[in-house]
Amino acid sequence: MRRRRGVLLTAALLAQLAAGPSHAVASAGAGWEPTDQCGVVRSGDTPLGGAEVTLYQAGDGAGAAPRVLARARSAEDGRFTLDYRRPQDPRAVLYVLADLGHPGQRTGPDTAPPDGPPQDGPVVLAAVLSGAAAPPELVVNERTTVAVAYALSRFTGPAGVSGPHPGLQNAAGVAHNLADTGTGDIAALLAAPPNGALTSTMAEFNTLADLLAACVTGGACDQLFDLARRPGHDRPHDTLRAAVDIAHDPGHDTAELFALAATTPTYRPALPAAPDAWTVALRYDGNGQELDGPGNLAFDAEGNAWVSNNYAYQADPAVPACGGRTVLKFTPTGRDAPGAPYRGGGLYGAGFGVTVDAHGSAWVGNFGFQGRGCPVDPTRLERSASQFAPDGTPLSPPEGWRRGGIAQPQGMAADRAGTVWIANCGGDGVTRIPDGDATRAREVPTPALSKPFGAAVDPAGRLWVSGNGNDGVQVLAPDGTPERTVTGGGLRRPLAVATDSKGYAWVSNSGILPVPCGNTTADDFATAVATDTGTGPLPGASVTLIGPDGTPAPAPFTDGGLYLPWGVAVDGDDTVWVANFGGHRVARLCGTDLTACPPGHRTGQPISPPGTGYPSDGLDRNTGVQIDPSGNVWLANNWRTVPVQTNPGGHELVVLIGAAAPVTTPRLGGPARP
Incomplete structure (x- = not known):
């Protein structure tokens, strides 16, 4: 039973998506306010086109299914726009997944229509919209993905991201202490005293982002998933789930994960040596x-x-x-x-x-x-x-x-x-x-x-x-x-x-x-x-x-x-x-x-x-x-x-x-x- 808990997060989410756009239509109605959110998918400074970008409302309660609010595909410059109706419930937690498929096998932004079946590949990046004011342009990159993976690590399961109040809502807010979703940079709280250069956490956070970049742009996805796998659990099949597994077992294969991160030095400053554990x-x-x-x-x-x-x-x-x-x-x-x-x-x-x-x-x-x-x-x-x-x-x-x-x-x-x-x-x-x-x-x-x-x-x-x-x-x-x-x-x-x-x-x-x-x-x-x-x-x-x-x-x-x-x-x-x-x-x-x-x-x-x-x-x-x-x-x-x-x-x-x-x-x- 413990192994079954490691079922791929995004597989469940994307299975809902494959059912068609009726989910988004069901979201519309009384009590929902129309809005839109612009954004960009990047790895470091490199735009990532052809990503299937999906906006979700997290499930309200343990194991509850998330709701699909909107979908789009990123253009060649990585940009996208999500048109959706905002839930009136102030406790609703919204987050974005950007699925880029398999490295080296990505399609262009116009290959499939926005309402077509999603890709099912190992590169999945994430960002949280809730917990802070929505930025003019949402950045989805490896840093925002690590922030989601750690802050919401205890709210991911076979049905997707879900959880009870107040834990889920508080976790969404904490994600913004790690990464700035408006810039994709280190968040202000992490970048300044008593954090910043006074501790190694900022460098460690960047190193974790580099670890995901080793799959996103470096193609080392199999190596990442093998190393991130927790004993007794299924092997992760995407970058988000790999980061979640590292957050759950931060003392596992630390040296090997550090060596892999060093192959794709995208974010700086980074750690000069392997940590004893990947706790943030x-x-x-x-x-x-x-x-x-x-x-x-x-x-x-x-x-x-x-x-x-x-x-x-x-x-x-x-x-x-x-x-x-x-x-x-x-x-x-x-x-x-x-x-x-x-x-x-x-x-x-x-x-x-x-x-x-x-x-x-x-x-x-x-x-x-x-x-x-x-x-x-x-x-x-x-x-x-x-x-x-x-x-x-x-x-x-x-x-x-x-x-x-x-x-x-x-x-x-x-x-x-x-x-x-x-x-x-x-x-x-x-x-x-x-x-x-x-x-x-x-x-x-x-x-x-x-x-x-x-x-x-x-x-x-x-x-x-x-x-x-x-x-x-x-x-x-x-x-x-x-x-x-x-x-x-x-x-x-x-x-x-x-x-x-x-x-x-x-x-x-x-x-x-x-x-x-x-x-x-x-x-x-x-x-x-x-x-x-x-x-x-x-x-x-x-x-x-x-x-x-x-x-x-x-x-x-x-x-x-x-x-x-x-x-x-x-x-x-x-x-x-x-x-x-x-x-x-x-x-x-x-x-x-x-x-x-x-x-x-x-x-x-x-x-x-x-x-x-x-x-x-x-x-x-x-x-x-x-x-x-x-x-x-x-x-x-x-x-x-x-x-x-x-x-x-x-x-x-x-x-x-x-x-x-x-x-x-x-x-x-x-x-x-x-």
Whole structure:
């Protein structure tokens, strides 16, 4: 069955097209506005004539068939015009496929009438119209194709491009962060700081475009399709599907793919050497003066990211930074949401704790983080949580919510019943807030734990909490009753916890990091971080798997790029993603659903390259990692690689585009597929 999922995308789409122009006629009618779109098909600066250009409306829902809106054939100069009726539905996602047939066997622009049967060849280029203002002239080339392949990688299937709201719509917007459909160039966001020349992503993106050009103009299609084929899946038969397959398995045949890209140097700058993985990592920094030590993030129902922030923004690491007094909210495309960042509600020095509850409220734990030299006494400020309405209005009082024993709060989680949970690192207990009503908050002691840190709710509504101070995990019933305590299984200075759809819990083991709460100081934590010499994984770095009954796996997992694990997230395929507080890498492990893993993989076995994981020079020291409804993996650059304790905070979020299986948000238990 897994092999059948690799059926050629465009074959299904073009089969619909071959049924005749009745699809376009069916599109016309009440509620549709007539319009036209000019465009050009190119490879680099070379126009591509004779392309069968088709405009589609993506299917509304998983597996739904796309609708053909218009067709045209590109002239000798590559230009075309699509006449169609625009859907009134503002959520409709429109995209274009340009089918050029087989290299060397292309026909001229007048060989077949526009309503004749389409070509069925390996050269298929793509571009997204939705998600940005329609350009005067749409450019369809290898860059726009790579943008579609990565941003919409999780929405391609046998029926074509389709998916539910908001993931599909958000993905269409993200495609415009990669390629400019009005020029065919690198998009402005990718071309400028904190991206551009500051990371290798722009060069990697161009190299991926060169890889497609090796087929489009170089004729090396068979070689491309052989190398892009994912283990256990059908061989791709066109350039778009090949790029999608690379996005799904970015660590496969990297050196060979790089060598093929080098044969057709069309786009510049390009990579000088093969990457360890073809992950496309974008940095987001909002207005450029707000992120300073982002700790963690949580997504709302529309895929907006709420981000906790350790410090008040200060660009100079030598200038003391006091605790952050804002919560950030980023749109799915990495911009500030209206009015963001938000202030008030008792915010100060938020840590790892942020969640969105079943009613849409965002909650932030005020840990009291601040840089060395800040004159503020955080003693009272570190004992509260802040609550915000979806529009950023503070719902907590100016001093924050203080009931229920909140003390140096860290991990937070919410369940489907509306309960919000807070792990109190400085109080050796958790706070339970029923139905999101902070006036009813109560303290739940966790005597089996020291320094509660990570928190996650499983599909049954139970809370899993890690104890950084005593190498344990405790499970609480939905009403707060202690159910069991877990030790062993490699638990060592555990931090984050994530649960999967079957009720298993995955716990990151930092091995060495003592969280600075209670009797542990920030200097103790900084001393432990200083043992990271950059030469390899730190002692005890691993991930522990715990069954729903509380039984840990006999041994922890230590491969796949695990270096100094912190954040953990589980995607819609139950695949496990681990952020590292060192090593500039993300690990990806096979989860409990083996059908989502490469053939022969076992639970816990690395999917990312064993020695390196998915590395990126856009990553610093990462804490939080979460998956959005489009399948993007978001990470928090919490600290600089070489942290100066006056202001050690990092200044970006990093997003691996289309790398994971989408999840429904907000996260209210184990991951659910949209």
